[in-house]
Amino acid sequence: MTNPSLRQLDIFAQMVAAGSLTRCAQTLGVSSAAIERDMASLEMRLGYRLFDDIRGAARLTPAGRRTAQAMTLLAQDDPDDWAEEAAPAPAAQPAPPPELLLDADAQLPSLPATPPPANRAIILATPAPVFGHFQDALTAFEAANDDIAITLDLSVQSAVEATRAIESLRADIAYFYALEEPAGLPSRYGWSEQVNLYAGADHPLARAGSVSRGDLTITPQLAVDPRNGLRPIIDAALARGNARLGPVMLETDNMFDIITALREGAGCFAAFGPMARDLGRMSGIRRLALDVPLPAIEVRQTVNERSLSRPGVQALADFLFL
Numbered sequence: 001m002t003n004p005s006l007r008q009l010d011i012f013a014q015m016v017a018a019g020s021l022t023r024c025a026q027t028l029g030v031s032s033a034a035i036e037r038d039m040a041s042l043e044m045r046l047g048y049r050l051f052d053d054i055r056g057a058a059r060l061t062p063a064g065r066r067t068a069q070a071m072t073l074l075a076q077d078d079p080d081d082w083a084e085e086a087a088p089a090p091a092a093q094p095a096p097p098p099e100l101l102l103d104a105d106a107q108l109p110s111l112p113a114t115p116p117p118a119n120r121a122i123i124l125a126t127p128a129p130v131f132g133h134f135q136d137a138l139t140a141f142e143a144a145n146d147d148i149a150i151t152l153d154l155s156v157q158s159a160v161e162a163t164r165a166i167e168s169l170r171a172d173i174a175y176f177y178a179l180e181e182p183a184g185l186p187s188r189y190g191w192s193e194q195v196n197l198y199a200g201a202d203h204p205l206a207r208a209g210s211v212s213r214g215d216l217t218i219t220p221q222l223a224v225d226p227r228n229g230l231r232p233i234i235d236a237a238l239a240r241g242n243a244r245l246g247p248v249m250l251e252t253d254n255m256f257d258i259i260t261a262l263r264e265g266a267g268c269f270a271a272f273g274p275m276a277r278d279l280g281r282m283s284g285i286r287r288l289a290l291d292v293p294l295p296a297i298e299v300r301q302t303v304n305e306r307s308l309s310r311p312g313v314q315a316l317a318d319f320l321f322l
Contacts, residue, residue, distance in 0.1 A: 047129035047274025121149035125171035157229030172307035192296035220267030221245040
């Protein structure tokens with residue numbers, strides 16, 4: 001697989017099927033340490049634990065079970081992404097500019113009036129780290145409403161992706177990241193997550209009392225993979241904050257490679273949400289003291305108007321929003 005994100009998810013699926021770290025390593029022909037490292041990297045990206053006692057019984061956590069279920073949707077939506085690398089990957093389509101993904105003035109497509117089937121499960125689309133934020137509330141709602149089925153979709157990140165999910169009836173409720181409320185997609189503000197820059201503790205900028213935008217222009221950048229849905233959102237926040245970084249020296253979703261490069265002083269890395277929280281707690285890594293903070297990224301919720309007549313949709317949206 002060429003996409004590191006999907007590679008880690010594929011290993012997660014193999015772990016679920018194998019039921020233990022040792023059997024998974026034997027099936028894939030790699031070391032147990034490599035599997036454990038990939039799972040730890042994936043958990044850091046998602047913002048929550050997937051397994052309890054991964055070296056022993058490897059029991060899925062409630063969030064891990066939800067993630068495994070959501071992967072079924074991902075495979076159904078784009079099965080080719082899960083195929084082995086038997087054929088060359090198709091040419092990548094040029095991505096829209098970061099601001100296009102989050103611009104409040106962008107006109108989003110109008111929605112058709114066809115309602116979803118009344119007996120279909122409620123589909124909740126959300127970035128994985130946001131799911132980690134309200135997973136306990138979702139569990140509580142399900143416990144109190146055992147007659148309502150809920151399906152999780154973890155493929156949505158931006159306002160454009162949320163709109164596509166809503167208009168194609170792939171979501172009844174969608175959470176997404178934005179710099180501000182987008183035009184054409186009614187939504188409500190949930191909370192904000194600050195974008196910060198991180199570097200190794202011995203990096204000159206990490207030791208500086210104040211870091212200017214000029215300092216950043218000569219500092220190499222470490223970044224997540226360009227195909228990662230968070231990349232355009234982070235790039236848009238950096239552009240909005242006039243933070244022009246130096247050349248990109250590393251692009252990967254393998255957080256252990258990012259952490260190693262940071263500690264070696266290879267450059268700085270932008271992050272927000274659970275990933276930023278975890279980086280801030282690690283030894284050998286420091287948050288840069290920017291003279292002007294970067295923009296915060298909003299977490300917003302939108303509800304499919306065609307789903308409001310279905311039992312539980314508005315109640316679930318309100319319950320998660322509390």
